[in-house]
Amino acid sequence: MLIDTAEIPGGGELRLIRHGSHFEIMFGSEQLMASWSYRSEQALATLALPSLNGRPTVLIGGLGMGFTLAAARASLPVEASIVVAELVPKIVTWATGHLRHLFDHSLNDPRVSIERRDVHDLIVERPAGFDAILLDVDNGPDGLISLANERLYSDWGLRAMRSALRPGGVLAIWSAYPDEYFTHRLRAAGFDVEEVRIDTDDTEDNPDHTIWLATVDGSGERSNGFGVSRAIVEA
Structure with missing residues (x-):
């Protein structure tokens, strides 16, 4: 059942659809997220954040259904700061309305602030401003939903x-599919990279999702924080 629609700044539309007690967000024929499948969204935070120390500042690109945010809250100390950038205003509205039960207390956490703007702008405005950047703003490292997202994934x-x-610091990027060329481009940009495949539902019906974990050490040289690749992870 169609519950609501959301205009995407720059063009396009998202649809919020209910299936009994579950919800999914669609872009055309593409499922962007669903309340019954969230392992990889959680893993985006649980794989990237445990290594952070002190009073980390984390930027999450894409509010979605709140699964990455909830995992970040659970992974970070009370001194942390979590900034969530969401381009589509209606997504924030759904988080306090139709999808409120999924968010629980996430939006009331004093560590959390919501920026209703393009995550790209926050990135370029705050050099050395974050200890981690977690990106889940499209279906992969391209501009399927918004052509403006191409800026994020360009060299x-x-x-x-x-x-x-x-x-x-660490950069973590979510994708519905692997992309070997993107892995090479991350390395060319100076990151040490690990590509992690996430088993989404313990079946062979749905393809694995991919998370890239990328970091650099304090000297500006490539670090050895991550290996080259990892087998399928059940988050």
Whole structure:
């Protein structure tokens, strides 16, 4: 059942659909997220954040259904700061309305602030401003939903994200599919990279999702924080 629609700044529309007690968000014929499948969204945070120390500042690109945010809250200390950038205003409205039960207390956490704007702008405005950047703003490292997202995944965008990270920081990017060329481009931008495949539902019906974990050390040289690749992870 169609519950609501959301205009995407720059063009396009998202649809919120209910299936009994579950919800999904669609872009055309593409399912962007569903309340019954969230392992990889959680893993985006649980794989990237445990290594952070002190009073980390984390930027999450894409509010979605709140699964990455909830996992970040559980992974971070009370001194942390979590900034969530959401381009589509209606997504924030759904988080306090139709999808409120999924968010629980996430939006009331004093560590959390919501920026209703393009995550790209926050990245370029805050050099060395973040200890981690978690991106789940499209269906992969391209501009399917918004052509403006191409800026994030371009060679220039990858260098900008590296500049926005503090020494020892980590960039984590979610994708519905693997992309070997993107892995190479992350390395070319100066990151040490691990590509992790996430088993989404313990069946062979749905393909694995992919998360790239990328970091640089404090000297600006490539670190050895992550290996080259990892087998399928059940998050």
